[in-house]
Amino acid sequence: MNEVEIRQGLHRFCESWNRMIPLLKGNHLVEPLLNRRINLGVGGGKYLLTLTPTEASLSEGEDPFANASFSADTESWDEMLRGESNFLTLAMQKRMRTTTDEALIHLRLSIIIQLLSLMSQAAGSEE
């Protein structure tokens, strides 16, 4: 995936979030992400992901007061959006790093991205 395709993938994640959030709201990984703004770095591109109890939205640019920053190269984003990796597995390959402050947001967000991707694939495989 190139940067444009990653951006499209992130929009698809937002759509999945919006569809699934009524079911996921009580989840222990999702709940701490609610009402968070996260700066995403995709290669050279900068985006702001806003997660609320009703919707996820993606806009261009960054917020200096965001709750966390989450940057990765396009290859890593590609793997996360296709459900093949999450922050944990990428960190285990030394491809991503974090700080204690941000680790939980990185872990939770990437696990939810992977989960929603795999759920979409599972739904697709039964169509």
Add this chain to the structure above:
Amino acid sequence: MQGITRRLAEFALGLEFGSIPGHVVAKTKEQLVSILGAILAGAATEPGRKALAAVRAWGDRPEAVACGSDYRTSMRSAAFVNSINAQLLEFEDALMPYSHIGAASVPAALAVAEALAKNGRELLVALVAGNEIGGRIGHAIHRGVRMGNAIPVYQAVVPFVASRLMGYGLTQTLDAVGGALIQTQLSILSAWVSHSKAYLSAMPALAGVTAATLAGQGFTGYHEALEDPLGYFTLTCERPVPEEAAEGLGKIWQTEKLVNKPYPVCGWTLAPVEGTIELVKTHNLKPEEIAEIQVRVPVQTAMGGTMWKADQALRNIRERHDWSYIPLQFEMTYPVAAAAVDGELTPRQWKEERIFDPVIQGMRKRVSYVTDLALTTAYLREDKLGAVVIITTSDGRRLEKAVPVARGSSENPMDVNGKFLLCAREVIGEAKAEKALELLSMLEEVEDVGKLTSCFLTVR
């Protein structure tokens, strides 16, 4: 409200054999048989032999058997080395859905029971107490980012088990628990590639028995180690629910949810391996007759199976001293490929000659996974880790095997005696293996656990 640590201690100390339902006792005996098999299988591996050699060199007082060796060592060292070997092959048990217990509780309980000449009933009661406490603690701390064996339950189980067998009162038991948890342990997930992944259970086994021993001398430990605002629950989980650790004690039996592993592999991959072996055996398939293996799995299995990539693991096993076969146990293609080629997944498939076998490696490239909504729902609603295996043969047949829940659970029981004999024969010989099974079957009547453990020495 009374503290959780205290309530669990009171439960562990107050539990009586007669109050435990028969099916819970039976399940615990199966756990014991299964873990003893895993310990002996581990003792026969190269890292297992190294661990046994290192502990022998410590020269401890001979109190308890180092299983699969010709020596006894101190009870804490026996708990330690037997726990290493219980863990080495990922052949232990899981108390669904969040706790691994037996790889620490069984070695610790056996060592203490032998050293103190306890009887079979006392051993069983201590193990049931460990399962009941561990199963609940796993629930209390599962709402975090850790999964499976990374949810650190062992360390909170062993001091209760050891204290029960040591005949302690409440104060000493609380001292033991506080001592064992003073430096609450978490694991570095990336480090599971090395033999030292076995420390996941062995360090807690050592710490728990050691802390219990010191507590017996009046060495104090903090009595609210679990529930303290800065304590074990807080350290191990971002969103703990401590009350769950003591709910339904003595009324709801967590032990019922115990899954003994029929194959040495991560629990997520048990059902895919079982389905593959059944298809290969039923249709007498040769490797060259298999064109493709597609495995449908719950989303959780697919997520767990992404921890390591097989290509990376295989390269590093060859090139790096610190990498071993272990990451392949958490990756989904090798175990299924090995099962398809060999018709089994046993400790043998974790030896390098099988791992790098060209036929298995060729088969690995033909294994793929697809996530499945129905299986995902079954896991979320009923804790069932299932799979559907679909083999396409080279002549175009489509063979399918659904495994709704992996063997080893109460719903789909496994042959634990078969597992034990498979692992034990080559280490202690047929006669001792049979003798051990006989004693295990009548464990309630065994007056001295040492009679049982002496079967696990490689010499008379």
